[in-house]
Structures are given as C-alpha cells and as structure tokens.
Amino acid sequence: MALLREREWYAISLRPQGQHRRLRDAVTRAGGHLLALSPLRIVALDGADARSRLRDALAASRCVFTSPNAVTCAARLQALTTSRTIAVGAGTAAALRRHGIANAIAPDRMDSEGVLDLAELQAVAGQRIGLVSGEGGRGLIERSLRERGADVVRANVYRRDVAKFSPTALKRFDALPAATALFVTSAEALDAALGQLDGERRAKLLAFPTVVASERLREACVRSGFGRIVVAASAQPTDLVQAATTLV
Structure with a gap:
C-alpha cells in the first residue's frame, strides 16, 4: 500500500499478545504508527x-x-x-x-x-x-x-485469558494524539480493554475514531459509547488500514 498521507497518524491494535505483526506492517506501509495494546492472550x-x-x-x-x-x-x-x-x-x-x-x-x-x-x-x-x-x-x-x-x-x-496492560503500554497510550484510530476485531477484546481503563483513559479511548470488522462489532461499539465508527470491508489488515485512513 502506498503512503496515503504526509502527516503522522497512529492506530491502536487490541489483538491478542504476539499477534500484531501483520496489522503493524499494514499501518507502517500507510505511514502510520501502531500501538499494540493487548487485553487478551491466547x-x-x-x-x-x-x-x-x-x-x-x-x-x-x-x-x-x-x-x-x-x-x-x-x-x-x-x-x-x-x-x-x-x-x-x-x-x-x-x-x-x-x-x-x-x-x-x-x-x-x-x-x-x-x-x-x-x-x-x-x-x-x-x-x-x-x-x-x-x-x-x-x-x-x-x-x-x-x-x-x-x-x-x-x-x-x-x-x-485477560492480559493486564503494562505501565509502558499505558504510558504510550496516554501520549497518543487525536489523530489515532482504534481497530476493533473482537467484542471480547474490546470489553477486556475497557474493563482495564480508569475513567479518564476510558473516555480517551471512546473519543477515538474506530474501525470495526463487522456490523455486529459496530453495534457493540455503539453500546459501549463510541461515536465515530466505520465498518471495514473485512478484518484483513489492508482493509482495516484503508478504512482508518479515512478517519484520521
């Protein structure tokens, strides 16, 4: 995928521990930076x-x-x-x-x-x-x-299993700018992530534009309080990133 924008943008992956590589590669090709924030492990x-x-x-x-x-x-x-x-x-x-x-x-x-x-x-x-x-x-x-x-x-x-966010990951999360997209490919991962965040961090996550992999996940995000949501063509990394670049 060619570079789609000149300014920096960021994304958050809620994939399980050790399963961020393909999404990170797709984000990097599109000129972005990925924060791996794993609330689950397999x-x-x-x-x-x-x-x-x-x-x-x-x-x-x-x-x-x-x-x-x-x-x-x-x-x-x-x-x-x-x-x-x-x-x-x-x-x-x-x-x-x-x-x-x-x-x-x-x-x-x-x-x-x-x-x-x-x-x-x-x-x-x-x-x-x-x-x-x-x-x-x-x-x-x-x-x-x-x-x-x-x-x-x-x-x-x-x-x-639930994986506790590390202090380092949370510090990086706190530093994320508004030009950040959240990828949601699992309702269970989303619930596990929201359950670990305090009120301030939860509000920050809910404010980010969100890319989901299905209509059911869009509905789950609406129920959780997300506002700006787009459904990607599929859960494939390239489709998720293509959708994200329309938001940030």
Whole structure:
C-alpha cells in the first residue's frame, strides 16, 4: 500500500499478545504508527477432552474453523486431515493452507453471518458438522447450525485469558494524539480493554475514531459509547488500514 498521507497518524491494535505483526506492517506501509495494546492472550488447550473433541470434529462431514488461532492450536494437537473444510475468513483459510488443507471454503463476507450464508451450510439437517474454535467464541454459528437440524461437534482448542496492560503500554497510550484510530476485531477484546481503563483513559479511548470488522462489532461499539465508527470491508489488515485512513 502506498503512503496515503504526509502527516503522522497512529492506530491502536487490541489483538491478542504476539499477534500484531501483520496489522503493524499494514499501518507502517500507510505511514502510520501502531500501538499494540493487548487485553487478551491466547492459551492453547492440551487436555484429553480437547483432543477427543477435535478428533470427532475433524471426522464430521464438514468442519468449520473459526479463526487462525483455532487452526494453529488444533494443529498442535494433531494433523489436520478433514474432507470438507470451511474457514470463517481469508486469514483462517491461509492458516489452513499452511497446515496442508488447500481447498477450504471461505465466504466473501468474513464473519459468522457470511459463513452461515454459504450454500454448503443450508440443508444440514441430520448432518454432523465439526466446529473448531475457542472457548466462548462464534456462538452464532453453533446455535444457527443446531437450529437448522445439524449435529454440531464443537472442539474448543484454546481459551482467551485477560492480559493486564503494562505501565509502558499505558504510558504510550496516554501520549497518543487525536489523530489515532482504534481497530476493533473482537467484542471480547474490546470489553477486556475497557474493563482495564480508569475513567479518564476510558473516555480517551471512546473519543477515538474506530474501525470495526463487522456490523455486529459496530453495534457493540455503539453500546459501549463510541461515536465515530466505520465498518471495514473485512478484518484483513489492508482493509482495516484503508478504512482508518479515512478517519484520521
């Protein structure tokens, strides 16, 4: 991406710890600076139940992976061999390719609604469908598939733990100028971030223009008190940054 503006601008990423690189690279290419403010960390699950559920999910007639983290953590437990695989988005499909699944289907709309609109998941009554995810995530997919009559085998392969902001990160946050965009790609991360901020810092965060990855996240931001919100074309870093450069 070419440099889009001459003056400096900043962005905040709420991605989990250690998962900011691609977004940072996209922001840098657009002439910006990224503050990694991680309110969560990903913890892979490695118990007997997780392994058993994953085997059953991969053996189903279709298997849905809900995030790159789901792919990475599942691959630590066993080789990913499954016949008909569905990815929530392009990032998840790319992660699957890195682990040997080259033919995963991904919707153009990279969210739960996009997955549920796929033709492969319409007439699923009586079918067994695997769902590889993290604890608490993508409840809409599981609930909707069950309502359509599917037997959903859910395998949780990771959990999200709250990560406390460091004093250094908070000091950098305090120094951010008004020309700063907030990226929101997870309602859970947003709640965890807001829950750690005092009143003054919370008010500062709410005042920043915000880029979200879906309409559902826009609604979550409205409920939290954000005012200036734009929905990016997708959760891909280039689309998030393109939307941010219209705001700052």
